[in-house]
Amino acid sequence: MTVSTISISDMHCAACANKIRSALTLLDGVSATHVNAARRQVLVEHSESTNPTHILQHIEEVGFSPRLSGADPSDHAQRALLKRLGIAGLAMMQVMMAAIAMYAGAFDGMQDMYRRLLELSSLVFCIPVVTYSAMPFFRSALGALRTGINMDVPIAAAIGIAFSASLLATISGSGEVYYDSVVMFTFLLLGARYIDDRLKQRFTASSDRLAALPAFGLRMAGRTRERVRLSDITIGDRIWVETGDQIPVDGRLDSASATLDESILTGESAWVERDRGDRVFAGTINSGPGFAVRTDTAFDGSRICDIAALADRAQTANPPITQLTDNIARYFVPAILLIAAATTLAWMSIDPTRALGAGLAVLVVSCPCALSLATPAALTAAMTRLRQAGVVLTRSDLLEQIPKLSCALIDKTGTLTVHQPRLNAITLLDVEAPPSARDTYLDLAAALQQFSNHPLARAFPAPQSATIDSPEIVPGAGVSGTWHDKRVRIGRNNFTDASVSSSDEVPDDQDIYLSIDDQAVARFTISDPLRQDAGAALAALQALDVPTTMLSGDSEARCAALASELSIDYISRQDPETKLRVTRELQQRGERVLMVGDGVNDVPALAAADISAVVVESNDLVKSKADVLLLSRRLGTLVDLVNVGRKTYRVIAQNLSWALGYNLVAIPLAACGFVPPWIAALGMASSSTLVMLNATRLLKVPEFDAGATRPPTQIMETG
Amino acid sequence: MQILIVLIPISIILIGIAAVMFLWAVDNDQFEQLDLHAFDILQDDSTDDSGESP
Numbered sequence: 001m002t003v004s005t006i007s008i009s010d011m012h013c014a015a016c017a018n019k020i021r022s023a024l025t026l027l028d029g030v031s032a033t034h035v036n037a038a039r040r041q042v043l044v045e046h047s048e049s050t051n052p053t054h055i056l057q058h059i060e061e062v063g064f065s066p067r068l069s070g071a072d073p074s075d076h077a078q079r080a081l082l083k084r085l086g087i088a089g090l091a092m093m094q095v096m097m098a099a100i101a102m103y104a105g106a107f108d109g110m111q112d113m114y115r116r117l118l119e120l121s122s123l124v125f126c127i128p129v130v131t132y133s134a135m136p137f138f139r140s141a142l143g144a145l146r147t148g149i150n151m152d153v154p155i156a157a158a159i160g161i162a163f164s165a166s167l168l169a170t171i172s173g174s175g176e177v178y179y180d181s182v183v184m185f186t187f188l189l190l191g192a193r194y195i196d197d198r199l200k201q202r203f204t205a206s207s208d209r210l211a212a213l214p215a216f217g218l219r220m221a222g223r224t225r226e227r228v229r230l231s232d233i234t235i236g237d238r239i240w241v242e243t244g245d246q247i248p249v250d251g252r253l254d255s256a257s258a259t260l261d262e263s264i265l266t267g268e269s270a271w272v273e274r275d276r277g278d279r280v281f282a283g284t285i286n287s288g289p290g291f292a293v294r295t296d297t298a299f300d301g302s303r304i305c306d307i308a309a310l311a312d313r314a315q316t317a318n319p320p321i322t323q324l325t326d327n328i329a330r331y332f333v334p335a336i337l338l339i340a341a342a343t344t345l346a347w348m349s350i351d352p353t354r355a356l357g358a359g360l361a362v363l364v365v366s367c368p369c370a371l372s373l374a375t376p377a378a379l380t381a382a383m384t385r386l387r388q389a390g391v392v393l394t395r396s397d398l399l400e401q402i403p404k405l406s407c408a409l410i411d412k413t414g415t416l417t418v419h420q421p422r423l424n425a426i427t428l429l430d431v432e433a434p435p436s437a438r439d440t441y442l443d444l445a446a447a448l449q450q451f452s453n454h455p456l457a458r459a460f461p462a463p464q465s466a467t468i469d470s471p472e473i474v475p476g477a478g479v480s481g482t483w484h485d486k487r488v489r490i491g492r493n494n495f496t497d498a499s500v501s502s503s504d505e506v507p508d509d510q511d512i513y514l515s516i517d518d519q520a521v522a523r524f525t526i527s528d529p530l531r532q533d534a535g536a537a538l539a540a541l542q543a544l545d546v547p548t549t550m551l552s553g554d555s556e557a558r559c560a561a562l563a564s565e566l567s568i569d570y571i572s573r574q575d576p577e578t579k580l581r582v583t584r585e586l587q588q589r590g591e592r593v594l595m596v597g598d599g600v601n602d603v604p605a606l607a608a609a610d611i612s613a614v615v616v617e618s619n620d621l622v623k624s625k626a627d628v629l630l631l632s633r634r635l636g637t638l639v640d641l642v643n644v645g646r647k648t649y650r651v652i653a654q655n656l657s658w659a660l661g662y663n664l665v666a667i668p669l670a671a672c673g674f675v676p677p678w679i680a681a682l683g684m685a686s687s688s689t690l691v692m693l694n695a696t697r698l699l700k701v702p703e704f705d706a707g708a709t710r711p712p713t714q715i716m717e718t719g
Numbered sequence: 720m721q722i723l724i725v726l727i728p729i730s731i732i733l734i735g736i737a738a739v740m741f742l743w744a745v746d747n748d749q750f751e752q753l754d755l756h757a758f759d760i761l762q763d764d765s766t767d768d769s770g771e772s773p
Contacts, residue, residue, distance in 0.1 A: 034748070079745055086741045090734055114723060121727045125734070 004052045006042045007067045008059065023062040027055065042066075056215050060227065065214030065246050078197050081136075085194050088133040088187040091125040098122045099180035099678070119170050122179035130163045134186045136193075151328070151368045154336050158363040159186060162677065165356055176357060181681040185364060188685025195692040196377050202699075203384045213282055213304065217248035220292060230299050239293045241286045250302040251295035253278050259288030265304060265616065266390050266632045303616065310394045310629055328372045336366045336667075343671045354673055361670035365680035370659035374691035375652050381698040382648040389640045389703055390632035398627050400652075401611060402645025404592045405546050408638070409583060409605065410538075412552035412562070414598040415615055417528040418633070421459040425525040429513075433521065440466075441522040445514050448479045448490045456512065459526045478512075489515045533706035535566050537635035540704060542568075544642050546594065551579050553601070580604040596630075596638065598622065613638065636704035644701050651698055655691040662687050 008020065020042060024033045029050030034043040044055055052068055059066040098118040105115055134156075141156035162178040169175030217233050218225045218240040225240050233239065233249050241247050247260075258274045262284045271287050274280055280293055282302035344359030382399050386392075393399070410416055426438055447463035451471040468481035468488070478491015490512060514522045531537075538548045550570040552559050563570035571582060583605045586593050595602070595609030598618045606612035606625045613628035623629065630637050666683055669675050675683075744750065 082750060083742055083745050086745065087738055090738050090741065094730065094734055111720075114720060117723060117727060121731060124731055128738075 002046060002048055004044045004046065004055065004068060006044060006052075006056065006059065008042060008064050019062055020059055020064060023058060024055065027058055030055065057227070060216055063242070063244065065216070065248075067213065067215045078201065081190065081194055081197060084133040084136070085187070085190040088129050088183065088190055091129045091133075092183045092187045094125045095122045095180050095183045116173070119177055119179075122177065123167070123170055126163065126166075126179045126183055129183050129186050130159060133190060134159050137186075137189070149330065149333050151333060151372060153333055154340070154363050154366065154368070155185075155189065157337070157340075158360060161356075161363070162360055165360075178360070178677050181364065181677040184678070185681035185685050188681075188689055192373065192685070192688035192692045195689070195696060196373060199377055199380050199384070199696065199699075203380050203387075213302075214246050214248050218242070233295060233299050235295055235298060237295050239295060240290060241293060242290045243286055243288065246285050247280055247282050247293060249293070249295045249299050250282050250297040251280060251293040253280050253291060254294045255291035257288075258286065258291040261285040261287045265307070306623060307392060307616070307629060307631065310392060310623065310626070328368055332366075332368050332371065336363065336368070339366075339667065339671060347673065357677060358671065358673045360677050361673075361675045361680040362667060364677055365666045365670040365675055365684050366663055370655065370662065370687050370691045373688065374655035374659065374695060377692055377695040378648055378651045378655065378698060381695050382644050385699050385701055386641065386644055389637050390630065390634075391637050391641055392629040392631060393627070394629065395627055398611060399645050399648045401592070402642060403649040405594050405611065405642065405645075406591045407586060408541060408546050408548045408594040408596060409551050409579075409586075409609070410548055410595075411579075411597040411599065411602050412550055412554060412559070413528060414617065415596055415602075416534055416550060416562075416566075416635070417530055421456050421526050421528050423459045423461075423524060424527040427523040427525070428521070429523055430519070430521040437521075441514055442524075444483060444488060445490050445512075445522070445524060447483075448481055448488060448514075451481075452479050452490075456526050459524075483516075486517050489518075530562075530566075531633060531635050533634050533636045536706035537639050537704065538566055538568055540636070540639045541642065544639070544646075546642055549582075551582065551605075576601045576604050580608055583608045594638075613641070634706070636706055639704035640701075643704065644698065647701050648698055651694055655694055658687065659691060 021033050024030050024042070024044060027046075027050075029047040030044055031047070032045040042059075044052075046052075046055065056066045056068060098121055102110070102115060102118050104110075105118075137152045137156045137159060140150060140152035144150045144153050159182055162182050165175070166177040166179050166182070169177050213230060215230055216227050217230060217237075219228045219233065220238040220240050230248055237249075238254060239248060239251065241258075253274050253276055256276055258280065259271050260274055260280060261271055262281065264283045264285070265281055279296075281304065283304040340359045340362040343362050344355050347355035347358045379399055383393055426442060428435075428438060428441070430437070442461075443464045443466045446460040447466040447468050448471070449457040449460040450463060451468070451473055466483060468483055471479060471481040473479050474491070478489060480487065480489040482488070492513070512524045512526060513520050514524070541548055548568045550559065550563055550566070550568055551574045552570065552572055553574050554572060556572045559570045559572035571578075574582070579602060583593055583595060587608070587610070592610045594611045594613065595605050596613045596615075597603075597606050598615045600619065600621060602614075603622055603625055606614065606622070611627050612625060613630055614622050614626040616623075616629060616631045618626075628641060662683070666675065666680070670680055
């Protein structure tokens with residue numbers, strides 16, 4: 001009997017889960033299925049002879065896109081942790097009730113028989129807590145004998161010593177019992193671990209979703225469709241994508257239109273429309289009718305694979321923060337053990353009856369967890385939160401640097417703008433032409449431009465009636481052809497001999513001219529629209545004291561117009577070297593620079609900047625230089641990045657100062673014998689839980705909303 | 720107060736039963752999908768071909 005874990009990314013609800021379950025029970029060799037819709041996973045128990053691929057095909061046939069995934073070891077571990085936590089919780093309730101009665105009895109007098117009875121019942125509840133719930137601490141402390149000391153050593157020592165001493169006291173009938181402290185200590189510590197676990201699980205789930213591609217694609221061959229494995233799909237194949245399916249490989253749309261849910265890539269849940277020829281991306285889900293895709297990348301070269309690889313880099317790199325954890329274990333923990341031993345010895349000579357209690361209190365009250373667990377937990381929570389907004393960090397130590405940012409440089413074309421040129425204005429240059437000539441010229445221009453592969457050509461609509469004979473593309477200049485026996489040309493003004501531009505207008509690179517028989521007749525002004533929330537996002541960054549400067553290769557006039565619209569600074573006529581120089585100069589003035597870009601011409605500046613962010617449309621070289629990948633089409637994610645970064649810094653600072661202050665106050669008090677063990681247990685374990693809960697607050701940092709009426713600084717402070 | 724001698728063992732047994740039920744619940748996925756069931760109410764009934772009124 002073997003178990004296969006199958007990820008089904010498009011299983012969203014209980015109904016889907018039922019459909020899959022009932023489909024699999026009919027299958028030979030399958031003995032049991034466990035469906036987990038939250039993780040979009042199915043665990044299938046099947047005989048050795050059954051091929052998992054066969055099961056995948058079967059799930060495919062009921063209309064889902066399954067993918068074989070490795071068994072998830074964290075699943076089993078988390079379940080065990082929950083059980084241990086629950087048992088400790090149930091026991092804690094009972095032991096606490098007995099403890100209240102015993103403390104009351106200590107003041108008001110209590111018959112010895114009832115005291116013994118309550119002690120015994122506490123012992124009964126304490127045994128499963130020590131032997132079952134606290135087992136991970138003992139196991140880890142034992143492991144520490146081989147691998148070096150860790151945080152679990154003082155914890156295991158405290159639980160072990162306190163329980164043994166109490167057991168002796170109960171058997172001999174004299175001496176202090178600490179059952180309440182043991183149980184509470186274990187429960188609250190397990191609680192902190194459980195929160196930590198959930199955080200990590202949420203983070204891995206968000207990574208898994210990035211790597212989730214369907215196992216099969218439907219390749220179209222003539223009129224038939226055959227199911228092929230993802231790795232058998234090659235460049236140029238036509239792939240059919242059914243309603244509700246994920247696109248398996250990047251490509252261009254080969255049907256009239258498509259409705260896509262691109263949230264996996266962009267973090268935006270609104271569906272988007274794509275037209276024939278538009279690029280569509282693997283992993284996105286078809287929310288409309290079926291369509292065909294002509295693939296243009298290898299199966300493992302899709303954008304989602306790049307993103308997943310970059311995101312993995314952040315997880316595999318060893319951040320400085322884990323070194324902090326190691327150092328705490330190396331110095332703090334032995335120090336605690338020494339102080340506890342010294343306290344016990346000192347009290348031996350002062351008052352032997354209090355020696356054990358004081359030593360135990362030191363052991364229990366000190367809290368390495370708050371020091372070491374809290375910071376990684378905060379980073380994990382922040383990265384999960386950013387990933388939800390479509391921001392992927394490729395380095396995990398980045399979050400600590402974000403609060404230091406003092407200015408941002410942003411590239412214009414493709415970063416500030418969407419890099420989808422749009423036809424803005426048509427000006428007739430032929431003064432005698434009737435107004436109706438406008439449509440004729442536009443159609444003529446469109447007919448010419450359909451032969452061009454220049455990006456600006458995409459601004460023109462599809463031609464209606466004009467047909468061009470013998471078209472010729474002149475690289476870097478334009479297109480020429482014959483129309484009704486007249487020579488027509490479209491392109492830059494030097495190509496169309498349009499030296500006629502009227503003097504009152506700014507000469508502009510992005511104007512395209514149409515000429516008929518060397519007579520310029522129309523000018524088409526093409527603009528690249530801004531990203532929808534660019535203005536709001538940059539204003540919000542300014543409010544966060546990260547003023548933005550626009551860098552552009554465009555002309556002075558064009559930049560000035562745009563910059564005044566956005567009320568930001570600008571530097572025009574930039575090339576890669578000058579962009580790098582601007583970045584360096586800012587850094588020499590002590591500024592910490594965030595560089596946002598998209599093109600190869602930004603790469604030197606991106607590499608030099610303190611933090612580099614690139615939009616996801618960039619090519620691989622640019623992405624490889626990126627610290628931050630912006631998956632969303634909104635620039636508001638930059639605001640999210642700064643907000644979450646600052647808040648993370650605050651949470652880490654709060655956690656560390658709390659943990660340090662707490663330990664500095666609590667340990668001396670405990671050594672002096674002022675802290676009874678139960679207060680020590682409560683103080684230590686609740687401070688662990690407190691810092692973990694503080695870290696989870698980062699999951700709830702509000703997302704930047706361009707339409708919000710409140711300025712973003714207020715949102716940040718109330719959040 | 721002699722009744723405690725009876726009540727405390729009873730409470731131990733009851734808690735034992737509660738613990739067994741809890742372990743059973745964890746093993747049977749009762750704690751697996753804590754945030755999903757809130758949306759079940761929005762789900763259409765799968766047996767909608769039984770001629771319901773619109």
